[in-house]
Amino acid sequence: MLRIANALETQLRGAMQRAFPEAWTEAGEAGLDPQLAPASKPEFGDFQANGALPLAKPLKQAPRQIATAIVEQLQADAAFTQLCLEPQIAGPGFINLTIRPERLAAEVASRLGDERLGVPPVQGAAPVVVDFSSPNIAKEMHVGHLRSTIIGDSLARVLEFRGHPVLRLNHVGDWGTQFGMLITHLKQVAPDALETADAIDLGDLVAFYREAKKRFDDDEAFQTTSREEVVKLQGGDPLSLKAWGLLCDQSRREFQKIYDRLDIRLSERGESFYNPFLPAVIDGLKQVGLLVTDDGAECVFLEGVSGKDGKPLPVIVQKSDGGFNYATTDLAAIRYRFAAAPDGDAARRVIYVTDSGQANHFVGVFQVAERAGWIPDGSRLEHVPFGLVQGEDGKKLKTRAGDTVRLRDLLDEAVERAEADLRSRLQDEERSEPENFINHVASTVGLAAVKYADLSQNRITNYQFSFDRMLALQGNTAPYLLYALVRIAGIARKGGDLDASTAQLQFSEPQEWALVRELLRFDAVIAEVEEELLPNRLCSYLFELSQVFNRFYDQVPVLKAGPDALPSRLALCRLSADTLKTGLGLLGISTLERM
Ligand code: ARG
DSSP states (O other), X not given: OHHHHHHHHHHHHHHHHHHOHHHHHHXXXXXXXXXXXEOSSGGGOSEEEOTTGGGHHHHTSOHXXXXXXXXXXXXXXXXXXXXXXXXEEETTTEEEEOBOHHHHXXXXXXXXXXXXTTOOOOOSOOOEEEEOOOOBTTSOOOHHHHHHHHHHHHHHHHHHHHTOOEEEEEOOBOOSHXXXXXXXXXXXXXXXXXXXXXXXXXXXXXXXXXXXXHHHHHOHHHHHXXXXXXXXXXXXXXXXXXXXXXXXXXXXXXXXXXXXXXXOOOEEOOGGGGGGGHHHHHHHHHHTTOOEEETTEEEEEEEEEEOTTSSEEEEEEEOTTSOBOHHHHHHHHHHHHHSOTTSSOOOSEEEEEEEGGGHHHHHHHHHHHHXXXXXXXXXXXXXXXXXXXXOTTSSBOBOTTSOBOOHHHHHHHHHHHHHHHHHHHHHHTTOOOOHHHHHHHHHHHHHHHHHHHHHTSOTTSOEEOOHHHHHOSSSSSHHHHHHHHHHHHHHHHTTXXXXXXXXXXXXXXXXXHHHHHXXXXXXXXXXXXXXXXXXXXXXXXXXXXXXXHHHHHHHSOSTTSOTTTHHHHHHHHHHHHHHHHHHHHHTTOOOOSOO
């Protein structure tokens, strides 16, 4: 309904201008604001305009009187009367607006067969960078990275659907002191791993990393050798580089398995990519006079961010030993991402999806970039934080043995449980299905459940992971949404021709109108997600749409409808299916015809 809302907004502004020309002139360039919003209750119509109320004081008139004058002007506008029924003034002076049924039906008709479902494409847009997933080499990808992967992928899909060129960047942690420790340790305990690919698997690598870390913390000689190893690596020593490359490959292969399983596309551009640009960060900061040497380290002191002692906090960009750190790399990445092609990405919006624990890091880095003048006018840098994944006990998610949960195991368990649920349902329904059907449904439902459970939460809050809840057929869950689609596919199987041409749509039942109005919200929801980067808004919408669809399906005959009503009802089924499928697709969730 965005198109309709825009038309209404223009008509309301015109009416206000004609009704109160002096107030209009005084309000300046922006003019008077009609304060148009969706109706707060269905019985109030489709929209309400509250712009009369703030005019009461300056105009020294009762708000209802002002509303009446606006309505009079609206009614004199043919474009308005063709769009809306007669406006109603309610309460202190709200103007309630109801779109003419034939206009709503025409909107539905225009969305049938429109694969964009009424969502306007952006044109000539600059690239948007979505920096997500970004696990660390030689460490296991953990549930935090899973959240980043799922949320980032969904945001990237929404932005792509709008028509933005999206760069999906995997900013993997593939550089730094951890390699010094790891290489030193492996040289002693598993030298093969540094010379031949596939000598160890990631599980072992993670264990080696843990051992190396322990030695590093306990053993001074080991520390020294590790540091020397880092220097060698940074100096481009061929043997060290080779070992580093092998370790990265090993991890990369493991990560890729998870991405393939979850249907995630990502371009790897790890921290090491920015190595050549790090010295320029320091020089650049020096040039603009932001750099301060403090205790041998080069840093920028933040404005408005202070530590416990009340002193401004620094962002350290070069340690006293000359090494650079995480923040330096992120500053180099910001410059690169905003810089014009071919030496940069020419992006105008850069989005980082990480846990909220990194919020301070991004506040600092963004401020430094801003003060250094590295953020072009009209560009946006946004941190998209999310909360922790917790077990059902509200504590950090752990296995029963108390270990961190491995992603592979978590996905396996979701699929296994989905399979068990399906088998018991088949038994109850005395249905028999071939094994390949069971496997396909179980893996689709299991992965959908994991993704949807994560995305449907407001990402800012911590999220309690529960297989039972996410796999339930009732409630705001993936299986519930998938099931609505299965019902529609069932209509087609029973002979309903969903693609039949529908010259004239007509609706009579309130359940039909409720569904029409719900379907027409899709474009506005996409616009909201694009702006606020909250996939849970899309989830709530799809859940509500499924509920409204199910009410329609349960209470209004479709296949048994008379010849007048049948084509319009089938059209509603089809648009519901297309909207659900597209919406779930934007969440990275694939759908089923039967389950
Ligand atoms: N590798 C980091 C981690 O595991 C996340 C990187 C996020 N992206 C960035 N540009 N800092 O915590």
